[in-house]
Amino acid sequence: MEAAITSRDNAKIKFACAVRDSEKRRAQEGLFFAEGPKLCLELAKSCTPRMAFATAAAMAKTPMLSALNPAEIAPHVAEKLAGTKSSQDVFVLFETPAPAASVLQTAQRILALEGVQDPGNVGTLLRSAAAFGFDAVLLGAGCAAPFSPKTLRSSMGAAGRLPVVQTENLPAALQTLRSRGVTCLAAALYRSVALDEAGSDFPQGLCVVIGSEGQGLTQETIDACDLAVRIPMTDRVESLNAGVAGSVLLWQFRGV
Known part of the structure; x- marks a missing residue:
């Protein structure tokens, strides 16, 4: 099992934040950023997850998140990823659907x-x-x-x-x-x-x-x-x- 991500400057964390904050970056990468266990699990029914992060506490509370194969992150890293005032401790980058x-x-x-x-x-x-x-x-x-x-x-x-x-x-x-x-x-x-x-x-x-x-x-x-x-x-x-x-x-x- 990989060690938990504890640095807020980790390359994957910085990448996820860039996708979260920039419509241009989302378009370039063909990805979008979602937050929260309920939303992420719902989106996983119809969209392909590319990269996922979750705290140990979130994994313990919602075992179904294991299907997303998230990297464990420390709570202070989750705070950086959070797009809301209160972190929900689960974050996923999904492939953006491109219907014809x-x-x-x-x-x-x-x-x-x-x-x-x-x-x-x-x-x-x-x-x-x-x-x-x-x-x-x-x-x-x-x-x-x-x-x-x-x-x-x-x-x-x-x-x-x-x-x-x-x-x-x-x-x-x-x-x-x-x-x-x-x-x-x-x-x-x-x-x-x-x-x-x-x-x-x-x-x-x-x-x-x-x-x-x-x-x-x-x-x-x-x-x-x-x-x-x-x-x-x-x-x-x-x-x-x-x-x-x-x-x-x-x-x-x-x-x-």
Whole structure:
């Protein structure tokens, strides 16, 4: 058995921290960083672990972690790896899934996001999409990275269970979906219909398109959709955040 890593300057520890902190480094290495026993074990069901670390206390508490073959680390090393205030003592670098854009040719329930910058909202929407039977996610420009530590914590690993395809031209991607009969519904206030008026039968597939709370969807993206829909609300609030509003839409058009 290898000796525990006790140096905070260990090359593997420094590498893991670099992947944790830099989206550019994550893209270069094809890896993402996850923290915590529950999240890491969940991700291991759908993603390939490349490098894992855990304290002796974490291993004793959660014996199932042995399947990840983690290197033992001292508690003060875990503190360096921790991306949160309180270390969860388990850290894994996973290979980033890279689904082909062709998954959109057969997906029947698709979530599309534009300009949703908050990792918490993106993570919430990924989790809701998985919960409500959607089978692919399309991320347009300006969205928080699906495999950043903050997004992962919010999604509880949903990005590992759903194919996530990124595009720099969301309107064009929506037009491609429509060309095969997928109905694209834009979440927007103006010139929109209430959810219960949007119908429920989408035999060729459905794409729900959601923008940020502050900016909403661009007009070009709305124009690329079949219909704009809105959530009926009282006048007590002006709007819902993207995570909440999007989750309502995903439930309304669920495929489960």
